[in-house]
Amino acid sequence: MKITSILSFGGTGAGERPSRRRRLAGMSVGLVYLCFPVLDIVTGEVTGAAAFWGALGLAAYIASFLTTALTPRDYGELTPLTWCFMGATTILAVVLPFFFGGGWLTLPIYTTVVYSMALRPLPAMLGMLAMGAVVVLIGLLEEHDPASTVVLLFQVATLGVLFMSVRNTRMLVVQLRQAQEEVARLAAGEERLRIARDLHDLLGHSLSLIVLKSELAGRLAENGSARAVAEIHDIESVARQALVEVRDAVSGYRQRGLAGELDGARAALEAAGTQVTVRIAGTPLPEALDGLLGWAVREGATNVIRHARATRCVIDVTHDGEATTLEIVDDGRGASPYGPGSGLNGLTERVAAAGGTVSAGPRESGFALRIAVPAAGGPGA
Structure with a gap:
């Protein structure tokens, strides 16, 4: 059984268009921490050609990140297109911090979230370790404050585990809904069988009696007997009773002992x-x-x-x-x-x-x- 994967914030997969809008809105709020690399460009800390390429790379990362998050897929089974976008997201998350350092180290953290929500637990854990290694390596190469590097590494680990748990919870919700739908389908099938069985039992008895009395009434009528009228009245009574019993059986309230x-x-x-x-x-x-x-x-x-x-x-x-x-x-x-x-x-x-x-x-x-x-x-x- 394939289960639709739910990535990022908001939406439960019910109704693809509304779900995508909610997820896009949630991720737009979550991307607020990309303000740090943006500030590097706006404040002039990164200037000239570096600012141009930095802005272009950041825009490419955001586009690749959102496309990866919103691409429809099955749980743990990414399409080739999704793998391409995830690969681009990974490359940019490694290259941009390596060249610009500082606030750009938020990119590996976002990439960890993508891994946690899109991949199965083992690949997601390996991706989380890889992004943690990137943070440590760039922190050592750029001689960042060790405390800041530890904080970023802690964020990679905690957000990775957190969103793996979120993904698993949403998978359980989807499975529960599918189970509820299956239970409802089975209940409907069982109810159809009950009605068919009850109708067979009810109509078989009543129709047999109607046939017998009709044959008897026909013979009596041929002989000119007055009992034919009584038998016809009995047929009417049986037919009416059968109609009542069928209605009761369909409604589930039949209690004849x-x-x-x-x-x-x-x-x-x-x-x-x-x-x-x-x-x-x-x-x-x-x-x-x-x-x-x-x-x-x-x-x-x-x-x-x-x-x-x-x-x-x-x-x-x-x-x-x-x-x-x-x-x-x-x-x-x-x-x-x-x-x-x-x-x-x-x-x-x-x-x-x-x-x-x-x-x-x-x-x-x-x-x-x-x-x-x-x-x-x-x-x-």
Whole structure:
């Protein structure tokens, strides 16, 4: 993963144009210490051709320094153009103090800042040592006050370390923002999966019931039975309920529990001509398990209606305080009506998240779906 490098003062890399303006403004303030070589020229300490070349060299250094600082690049991966400008900055930071001395020794300090903000830690440290050596060497050659040389050397070291820390901090900020964006992307993907899974569970059950009742209403209408009107009203009611449940699922507020799903499964199976027996044993279920088993009953009943062609279905729920089991057994065709499909996959994911297991397979006569979940289970357990 490439991380955009942030150099100099101001800006966090968000929005390249505003960031560059802020960085340029910050560096313009920071360049105030170049007043010392400027004063050498203005006050006449450097005169004649030396003043001309000094002014030209100083202008070239400032241009090279700013261009190096503002050139877009990836962290630790400078472009050839940036290397050229950094090389020019380095040469000028060595040559100009060598010829003019005095206040021109601020140039190696600025160059150290460039190294610290643009290079990886090891090359930046080597550059800092090189600029420190330049300060010491020129101080000895020009016979500067040892105290002044020590102060300049101290500035090279402290500013180099300081801006390396600033660079590292800003890299961490960029990485944090990228991590936040990745978390948001993953959360959005997970939410899409949740909605898709919930819609499958909801619509599969409701649409199966609507199809069955529509077929029944059609047959009754052909025979002139008055029950056709009642079945049509039931279809309308189921469709309206499905619409409400879809809205709730999309909003994330759907809280229909086991009792409601058992009633719905009984109604749907009986409408399909399947005799239903529901047996519940044990203490009341915890809220998390109540919702989980509600989803399981919905999925199991839907698949019995769709695939089993059963005449009898038994739903057993047992909760003994330590474990909870749900079994849905039918006397249908016996071939697996559950897989491979998104319904069983989604149910398996839900149960696995609660620390439970799902098993499904044919029996001597019919098919059985069994779910076992620890009493402490539940989504997110």
